[in-house]
Amino acid sequence: SIPLRHGAHRIGNRTDSDMAHWRDYGLGQFIHWGLYAIPGGFWHGQPVNGAAEWIRSSKKVDPKEYDALISQFNPVKYDPVAWALMAKNMGTKYVTFTTKHHDGFCLWPSKYSDFTIMQSPWKKDIIKPFVEAYNKQGIDVYLYFSIMDWHNPDWRYELKTKSDSVAFDRFKEFTKNQLTELLTLYPTTKGLWFDGTWDKSWKASGAFSDELEQYLKKLRPGLVIGSRLRADEKGNRHLDANGRLMGDYHQVWERKIPETIAEVKGYDWECVMTVPENQWGYNARWSGHVKSSSEIIEMLANCVSKGGNFVLNFGPKGDGSFREEEIRLAKEIGNWMAVNGEAIYAAGQSDFRKEDWGYYTKSKTSGKTYMVVFNTPVTNMLKVNIPKNQKIASQKLLGSKQVLPLEHIEGRMHYIRLPGGVRQQPAVIELQLISDD
Numbered sequence: 001s002i003p004l005r006h007g008a009h010r011i012g013n014r015t016d017s018d019m020a021h022w023r024d025y026g027l028g029q030f031i032h033w034g035l036y037a038i039p040g041g042f043w044h045g046q047p048v049n050g051a052a053e054w055i056r057s058s059k060k061v062d063p064k065e066y067d068a069l070i071s072q073f074n075p076v077k078y079d080p081v082a083w084a085l086m087a088k089n090m091g092t093k094y095v096t097f098t099t100k101h102h103d104g105f106c107l108w109p110s111k112y113s114d115f116t117i118m119q120s121p122w123k124k125d126i127i128k129p130f131v132e133a134y135n136k137q138g139i140d141v142y143l144y145f146s147i148m149d150w151h152n153p154d155w156r157y158e159l160k161t162k163s164d165s166v167a168f169d170r171f172k173e174f175t176k177n178q179l180t181e182l183l184t185l186y187p188t189t190k191g192l193w194f195d196g197t198w199d200k201s202w203k204a205s206g207a208f209s210d211e212l213e214q215y216l217k218k219l220r221p222g223l224v225i226g227s228r229l230r231a232d233e234k235g236n237r238h239l240d241a242n243g244r245l246m247g248d249y250h251q252v253w254e255r256k257i258p259e260t261i262a263e264v265k266g267y268d269w270e271c272v273m274t275v276p277e278n279q280w281g282y283n284a285r286w287s288g289h290v291k292s293s294s295e296i297i298e299m300l301a302n303c304v305s306k307g308g309n310f311v312l313n314f315g316p317k318g319d320g321s322f323r324e325e326e327i328r329l330a331k332e333i334g335n336w337m338a339v340n341g342e343a344i345y346a347a348g349q350s351d352f353r354k355e356d357w358g359y360y361t362k363s364k365t366s367g368k369t370y371m372v373v374f375n376t377p378v379t380n381m382l383k384v385n386i387p388k389n390q391k392i393a394s395q396k397l398l399g400s401k402q403v404l405p406l407e408h409i410e411g412r413m414h415y416i417r418l419p420g421g422v423r424q425q426p427a428v429i430e431l432q433l434i435s436d437d
């Protein structure tokens with residue numbers, strides 16, 4: 001292997017209780033909120049292509065005019081208690097909240113920047129009441145932080161000259177100071193979700209990213225940090241030059257889900273997903289496909305069946321209220337989770353071979369296996385290939401507890417018959433297995 005000073009320092013996944021707790025979440029919420037929620041994808045009355053939270057980078061937008069939005073940020077409908085209740089009712093176990101996106105606007109009173117909530121009409125910390133409200137609902141809080149900061153004059157995409165490096169050294173110090181602030185002001189933070197680390201300047205800062213991660217974990221032992229923070233000294237990200245994961249979980253799964261278990265490569269991982277095609281911040285015009293609650297539940301079950309967590313993004317409006325589509329989705333997902341959550345929480349990959357009708361998950365607590373059914377065959381007969389040395393002791397529909405007919409086909413192959421009728425939401429069957437010596 002290639003000798004590295006700033007590559008992965010651990011081979012294999014974390015084995016501590018904080019990471020075991022992270023592994024069991026199942027369902028998370030992402031919230032993208034900031035100045036970009038004010039224009040909501042429009043500029044001077046015209047729609048701007050691309051993600052709403054990237055609008056400052058559009059050729060149609062004068063950055064100075066964008067930055068002046070700070071004088072309009074006064075979210076009179078911001079109600080973190082109501083936000084946390086909506087998340088709780090959805091069945092959320094953890095939330096990741098944007099403290100600073102690429103535009104550099106800080107939702108907390110950072111003393112290292114003049115572009116914060118304190119210079120807006122709101123003049124109050126947004127993050128503190130958010131953390132308190134979510135923690136009160138038993139939801140763990142993770143803080144999103146963009147390394148790339150378009151507002152900071154010391155940010156560089158590339159280090160071409162000596163003066164670039166001098167400026168970027170100041171920028172690194174600024175970054176470390178802001179992160180220290182966040183962990184000090186919000187000590188219940190369970191982890192940091194880094195973004196904006198794809199440019200050459202950061203790829204050339206592998207040693208710093210390594211030292212920063214070690215500094216943060218010393219400051220907050222147990223902190224969970226994904227693979228998007230680090231670069232090794234050769235500029236590799238996520239996996240170092242020896243193909244080893246740099247971080248506590250694989251953070252590449254943005255708006256995509258591994259097709260196969262093999263693609264997971266045994267790492268801890270989560271998928272972060274938008275409701276429309278690619279909008280994280282509020283966009284007044286959702287164009288293209290908007291996902292239904294059943295589609296989202298399928299993505300959730302798919303991720304859990306492959307040992308990962310699924311995190312759904314919400315983009316509140318500039319006034320702090322949520323759009324109707326997101327309120328409805330949270331309710332519909334919550335209704336399903338209330339009945340079927342045991343197939344998702346503290347669950348992961350099962351011993352069964354995947355079938356066309358949907359996904360198997362296995363509970364780490366009860367040991368039960370669950371069939372999360374999305375594609376009901378016209379026969380209503382679900383193929384089940386029972387693993388060797390096991391047999392099914394019971395097969396019940398979650399919710400109704402209705403025992404379903406089990407029919408042996410041949411060898412390990414069986415059929416479980418689903419009751420007929422049209423279903424609005426995916427059905428879940430609980431399998432109790434016993435050894436078949």
Ligand SMILES: C[C@@H]1N[C@@H](C#Cc2ccccc2)[C@H](O)[C@@H]1O
Nearest residue numbers: 032051053054101195254272280
């Ligand atoms: C979690 C998501 N990461 C951010 C991004 C991006 C991005 C940037 C360049 C090319 C493709 C994707 C989005 O703005 C959102 O914050």
